[in-house]
Amino acid sequence: MKKQRRTVTAKQHAAGWIYLAPATLLIAVMSFWPIIQAIITSFKTGSSANMQWAEPIIYNYKRMFQDQLFLRSVGNTFLYLLVEVPIMLILAMFLAQLLNNKDLKFKGFFRTCVFLPCATSLVSYSLIFKSLFVTQGLMNSILIKLGILETNYNFLGNASSAKAIIIIALIWRWTGYNMVFFLAGLQNIEYSVYEAAKIDGANGWQTFWRITAPLLKPTIVMTAIMSINGTLQLFDESVNLTSGGPANSTITMSHYIYNNSFGTGVANFGYASAMSFFVFILVAVLSFINMKVGDKRD
Amino acid sequence: MTKRRKTSGIQKKLIPSYIFLTIVSFISVFPFYWMISAATNTTVEVARGKLTIGTHALENFQKLVAQQNLWGSLGNSFLYAGVQTIVALFICSLAGYGFELYHDKNKDRVFSVLLLAMMVPQVATMIPLFKMISKMKLLNTVWAFILPAISTPFLIMMFRQNSRNFPVDIMEAARIDGLSEFKIFFKMYMPIMKSTYAAAAVITFMNAWNAYLWPKVVMTDNRAQTMPMLIANLAAGYTVDYGVLMMGVLFCSIPTMIIFFVLQKQFAEGITGAVK
Numbered sequence: 041m042k043k044q045r046r047t048v049t050a051k052q053h054a055a056g057w058i059y060l061a062p063a064t065l066l067i068a069v070m071s072f073w074p075i076i077q078a079i080i081t082s083f084k085t086g087s088s089a090n091m092q093w094a095e096p097i098i099y100n101y102k103r104m105f106q107d108q109l110f111l112r113s114v115g116n117t118f119l120y121l122l123v124e125v126p127i128m129l130i131l132a133m134f135l136a137q138l139l140n141n142k143d144l145k146f147k148g149f150f151r152t153c154v155f156l157p158c159a160t161s162l163v164s165y166s167l168i169f170k171s172l173f174v175t176q177g178l179m180n181s182i183l184i185k186l187g188i189l190e191t192n193y194n195f196l197g198n199a200s201s202a203k204a205i206i207i208i209a210l211i212w213r214w215t216g217y218n219m220v221f222f223l224a225g226l227q228n229i230e231y232s233v234y235e236a237a238k239i240d241g242a243n244g245w246q247t248f249w250r251i252t253a254p255l256l257k258p259t260i261v262m263t264a265i266m267s268i269n270g271t272l273q274l275f276d277e278s279v280n281l282t283s284g285g286p287a288n289s290t291i292t293m294s295h296y297i298y299n300n301s302f303g304t305g306v307a308n309f310g311y312a313s314a315m316s317f318f319v320f321i322l323v324a325v326l327s328f329i330n331m332k333v334g335d336k337r338d
Numbered sequence: 339m340t341k342r343r344k345t346s347g348i349q350k351k352l353i354p355s356y357i358f359l360t361i362v363s364f365i366s367v368f369p370f371y372w373m374i375s376a377a378t379n380t381t382v383e384v385a386r387g388k389l390t391i392g393t394h395a396l397e398n399f400q401k402l403v404a405q406q407n408l409w410g411s412l413g414n415s416f417l418y419a420g421v422q423t424i425v426a427l428f429i430c431s432l433a434g435y436g437f438e439l440y441h442d443k444n445k446d447r448v449f450s451v452l453l454l455a456m457m458v459p460q461v462a463t464m465i466p467l468f469k470m471i472s473k474m475k476l477l478n479t480v481w482a483f484i485l486p487a488i489s490t491p492f493l494i495m496m497f498r499q500n501s502r503n504f505p506v507d508i509m510e511a512a513r514i515d516g517l518s519e520f521k522i523f524f525k526m527y528m529p530i531m532k533s534t535y536a537a538a539a540v541i542t543f544m545n546a547w548n549a550y551l552w553p554k555v556v557m558t559d560n561r562a563q564t565m566p567m568l569i570a571n572l573a574a575g576y577t578v579d580y581g582v583l584m585m586g587v588l589f590c591s592i593p594t595m596i597i598f599f600v601l602q603k604q605f606a607e608g609i610t611g612a613v614k
Contacts, residue, residue, distance in 0.1 A: 052519065056439075057445070058436075060436040060437055063429050063489040064448060064489075066489035070485060071458045071463060072458075075462055075463060077466035077469075078462050078465060138355045144352060144356075149363075150360075150363055152602065154366050163550050163566035167569055167583060168373050168587060171372070171376060178387040212369070220606050221609070224610050273460060294459075298461070302464075302555050316459070319461055324457045
């Protein structure tokens with residue numbers, strides 16, 4: 041009897057491995073193997089058909105840190121990250137807090153509206169925002185009618201305003217997305233906790249900082265990791281909303297890497313791989329720091 | 339007195355909330371209205387900032403069909419997104435099921451290694467993957483589109499987390515009844531987990547439909563292009579016809595908007611899927 045049971049579990053364990061084999065193999069071949077390949081390629085130069093070891097071996101990395109355009113793309117990406125992510129997450133948390141109020145009416149309506157931007161593709165909303173802010177566009181005609189502007193202003197033709205528009209567009213697209221996480225997080229907090237706080241005389245601000253924020257910590261850490269990860273890989277907006285311009289002043293890292301590998305210029309897989317490995321390290325390090333910070337406050 | 343106010347109508351102290359939410363809602367919805375109205379106006383009217391629905395929808399549509407391979411791209415997007423959804427759901431649910439219900443130390447170790455793939459950015463793998471796909475002569479095929487996206491840590495984790503609620507007892511019962519291990523998956527796991535499948539399907543379809551960077555790399559032939567690629571092409575010229583462009587954007591957005599309105603609950607569950 042006992043023996044028979046053991047063979048069944050052995051069979052079950054084997055079946056378990058078969059279940060996870062396709063997914064595991066695919067991730068190995070489609071994620072882990074390519075990243076190893078990317079590291080190797082980053083030490084090579086030459087056209088894609090005829091690649092040789094770089095001389096010196098770290099040539100691409102040296103070049104990267106002297107490439108003003110690449111450094112600018114890193115700077116831009118970090119600017120978007122540092123401005124957009126905090127504003128968006130605070131706004132998302134605030135909206136979730138408002139929508140979690142028991143006495144609020146039309147909750148479903150408001151939630152649907154705030155969430156709606158997620159129904160657009162990244163290319164679609166980039167182009168919608170482009171059409172809103174082009175020189176001959178809606179924003180200009182409204183601002184002129186209101187008397188704020190006298191002549192059409194080229195929002196996308198000026199480095200600072202173009203960056204601001206990318207940030208505004210990102211906030212528009214992703215706030216509702218993050219709000220969904222906070223709403224789910226808030227719904228897990230028992231209402232009685234708030235009642236108890238109220239009885240103890242805590243005001244709204246104290247309740248938020250002492251009860252809501254600590255309980256939402258896992259959600260905050262997770263949305264922060266996702267947003268950082270996404271922002272470091274920004275591509276669609278840079279390509280379609282501003283085309284990286286004016287004069288590459290809004291270009292992101294992914295966009296610049298794409299231009300160096302599959303863009304209109306000369307394909308330089310070695311150099312592009314070096315830059316993409318840099319992005320990989322950034323993503324990994326920032327996610328790691330974020331998780332550590334999340335752990336410490338426990 | 340206060341009690342009565344609570345039940346009837348709007349609470350006074352919530353008025354700032356209503357005002358704020360109304361403003362945010364307006365900002366969220368307005369670009370959609372703008373997209374629709376611009377799609378019905380000429381590019382001159384769009385440039386003037388005309389906000390009302392116009393009469394040039396048909397004209398814009400005809401120009402769009404004449405300039406771009408609209409039906410082909412729509413078909414491609416549906417095909418790629420549909421195949422990706424079906425294959426990804428099958429592979430990832432199988433893995434999530436295996437990781438959770440057959441778990442042991444070694445499988446848990448494999449799982450934590452797989453999670454690391456979440457940190458691998460698309461730009462870092464795109465060059466080696468492009469080489470791989472072109473060596474396999476798969477460029478411009480549905481396989482090129484789906485291969486890197488059908489096994490994701492996110493989906494596997496989503497199925498694994500949701501499998502925690504799966505009643506293990508009935509698996510035992512099924513085994514005693516002589517059902518094979520694989521039949522248990524198809525006949526018991528899949529039907530019981532259908533709400534997880536629905537949420538996973540919505541989020542996978544949306545992601546596939548919206549994909550841009552990877553298709554731009556491997557779908558080099560015009561005939562293989564997707565909707566996001568089509569609208570990006572419309573906007574890439576020196577003179578952009580904004581009426582036609584917005585008509586294209588509208589076509590690219592209608593499928594995802596329908597899914598959003600019909601399956602909003604599943605969409606929200608899909609987004610937060612892996613956290614529970």
